Amino acid sequence: DAKTTQPTSMDCAEGRAANLPCNHSTISGNEYVYWYRQIHSQGPQYIIHGLKNNETNEMASLIITEDRKSSTLILPHATLRDTAVYYCIVRHLQTGANNLFFGTGTRLTVIP
Amino acid sequence: DTGVSQNPRHKITKRGQNVTFRCDPISEHNRLYWYRQTLGQGPEFLTYFQNEAQLEKSRLLSDRFSAERPKGSFSTLEIQRTEQGDSAMYLCATHEAPLGGYTFGSGTRLTVV
Numbered sequence: 001d002a003k004t005t006q007p008t009s010m011d012c013a014e015g016r017a018a019n020l021p022c023n024h025s026t027i028s029g030n031e032y033v034y035w036y037r038q039i040h041s042q043g044p045q046y047i048i049h050g051l052k053n054n055e056t057n058e059m060a061s062l063i064i065t066e067d068r069k070s071s072t073l074i075l076p077h078a079t080l081r082d083t084a085v086y087y088c089i090v091r092h093l094q095t096g097a098n099n100l101f102f103g104t105g106t107r108l109t110v111i112p
Numbered sequence: 113d114t115g116v117s118q119n120p121r122h123k124i125t126k127r128g129q130n131v132t133f134r135c136d137p138i139s140e141h142n143r144l145y146w147y148r149q150t151l152g153q154g155p156e157f158l159t160y161f162q163n164e165a166q167l168e169k170s171r172l173l174s175d176r177f178s179a180e181r182p183k184g185s186f187s188t189l190e191i192q193r194t195e196q197g198d199s200a201m202y203l204c205a206t207h208e209a210p211l212g213g214y215t216f217g218s219g220t221r222l223t224v225v
Contacts, residue, residue, distance in 0.1 A: 032211070034213070036213075036214075041218075042218055042219075043116075043203050043205070043216030043217050043218050043219050044155065044203070044205075044214075044216045045216070046213025046214060046215070047213075049211070049213065085154075087154055099145060099157040099160055099168070100155075100157070100214065101157070102154030102155045102156070103154055104152070104153060104154055105154055
């Protein structure tokens with residue numbers, strides 16, 4: 001699976017949009033971009049995933065650049081509960097384990 | 113219950129003792145994973161089951177570690193002769209379809225003293 005690069009930490013004011021970048025310059029055509037987050041003392045939580053097109057769900061939006069070498073997770077109106085570590089993962093679908101390779105992620109702190 | 117349940121939540125054990133953790137997955141999910149997470153790091157893959165078959169094991173899974181998933185339902189992870197380096201959060205995750213997101217449990221935090 002391709003590697004990802006994320007900033008170590010970010011701050012965001014409560015109520016503002018949080019934009020979390022991720023670089024995945026070696027992504028291949030059949031690799032998906034997944035985002036998870038992990039709130040302190042809990043297991044990771046799935047947020048969203050995409051291949052080429054931008055995606056939106058009730059939690060967030062995922063913007064993938066046209067060359068697919070980077071993406072941005074957008075939390076439109078950050079709340080204090082969004083303070084967490086956010087992981088960007090590139091995943092190749094195959095008939096095998098489909099396991100996820102987590103890096104160290106971005107620690108997002110939402111400030112009141 | 114619609115979530116992944118892990119027990120116990122916390123376990124403190126003396127070095128050299130054996131410990132066993134349990135994971136109860138979402139019933140419709142046939143794929144089950146174990147991960148380990150140490151402080152400040154992201155989760156690391158340990159092993160994977162599809163139904164009752166253990167299909168992949170990480171190099172992290174030494175011979176002191178064993179995992180089972182009898183009848184393709186709940187899973188157990190056993191660590192024999194625990195060492196201080198085994199102290200970590202052990203996470204279980206399941207998912208149903210290849211494209212879907214994983215559902216993680218809250219984990220079992222192991223402290224070896």
